[in-house]
Amino acid sequence: MAATSRKLEITVISAENLQLDRKPIKKNASATVRAENDSQFLTTDMDTEGGAYPKWNEKLVLDLPMQARSLTVEVQCKTSYGVRTIGTAKIPVSDFVGGFVPEGYLHFLSYRLRDRRGERNGIVNISVRMKVPELKACATTSSHSSMGFPVGDSSFGVGGVATGIPVWCGAYPRNY
Secondary structure, X not given: OOOOEEEEEEEEEEEEOOEEOOEEOOOOEEEEEEEXXXXXXXXXXXXXXXXXXXXXXXXXXXEEEOOOOEEEEEEXXXXXXXXXXXXXXXXXXXXXXXXXXXXXXXXXXXXXXXXXXXXXXXXXXXXXEEOOOOOOOOXXXXXXXXXXXXXXXXXXXXXXXXXXXXXXXXXXXXXX
């Protein structure tokens, strides 16, 4: 049976230069994360001290549908008039899924927030990791290794377990 979603571990780290009506916010900022066209959303605790530079460093685990092409991070501020949206960033899933990095790779990303008029209004800093399902260890006949596969006797009279460990070498591709 094919999976319909995958687990995404998002840490909302901080935001920078947040403004409300062109003035730096004083306090009470929080961030909400949701997948594209999904009703499920997760919200950080409110930062009551950071002002225009709030820090959350809060880990959220979200079910990301397989067909989702983006997720949204929205930063809000609680005011005397209610909760107001400071800015929104739409993050393409292709920024952290696929490519030349391993599946559980931890990506540190920063995105420009845009207010409801589409104007720049701060930056949000996040880290994203696709949670990889744990693999069950396969049993081998050798008691000293849990990796690899059994190798039969060769003409040299040596048997045992062959083990291969992938190694990254060289530079990662650059995005220009």
